[in-house]
Amino acid sequence: MALRNLTSWNDPIFRKTSRPVEKFDARLWALLDDMRETLEKAGGYGCAAVHVGVLRRAVVVNDESGVLELINPVITEESADTQEVLEGSIAPGAPRGTIVRPKNVTVSALDRNGKQITVDGSDFLAATLRHEIDHLDGILFTDKARTQS
Numbered sequence: 001m002a003l004r005n006l007t008s009w010n011d012p013i014f015r016k017t018s019r020p021v022e023k024f025d026a027r028l029w030a031l032l033d034d035m036r037e038t039l040e041k042a043g044g045y046g047c048a049a050v051h052v053g054v055l056r057r058a059v060v061v062n063d064e065s066g067v068l069e070l071i072n073p074v075i076t077e078e079s080a081d082t083q084e085v086l087e088g089s090i091a092p093g094a095p096r097g098t099i100v101r102p103k104n105v106t107v108s109a110l111d112r113n114g115k116q117i118t119v120d121g122s123d124f125l126a127a128t129l130r131h132e133i134d135h136l137d138g139i140l141f142t143d144k145a146r147t148q149s
Contacts, residue, residue, distance in 0.1 A: 002037065003041055007091055018055045035047045050135050051090060058071050070110075075107055084100055086098055102130060103122065103126060106119070
């Protein structure tokens with residue numbers, strides 16, 4: 001594993017759409033391991049590959065049970081119930097803001113070996129999953145924030 005440099009909040013790469021992962025190989029595994037280490041060092045909750053300058057549809061998220069690795073994640077269900085969440089980013093220079101997110105989400109993704117997985121997230125995990133998957137489509141939480149600081 002290696003610590004990677006984090007992309008600055010103002011970098012235009014955050015507005016780009018990430019490409020699907022097609023190869024499940026040592027290069028992908030190294031990326032996931034590096035993202036995990038970088039996230040741990042940053043003390044954050046989630047890291048999309050774009051945070052480390054890679055435009056691939058890969059996300060790592062801290063969960064109570066450990067770190068979730070999601071490849072080509074898609075939100076397949078969102079609850080109508082919402083919650084107000086204070087969000088930020090591990091990207092240097094990122095503001096913080098209050099945003100309304102679904103209280104529950106279901107995500108369909110692949111694991112590091114290409115096996116289909118489903119993740120159900122509630123509360124803070126749901127917000128984190130939505131936040132990181134938005135990054136894969138060039139959407140920033142500040143686009144939806146009610147307040148910013």
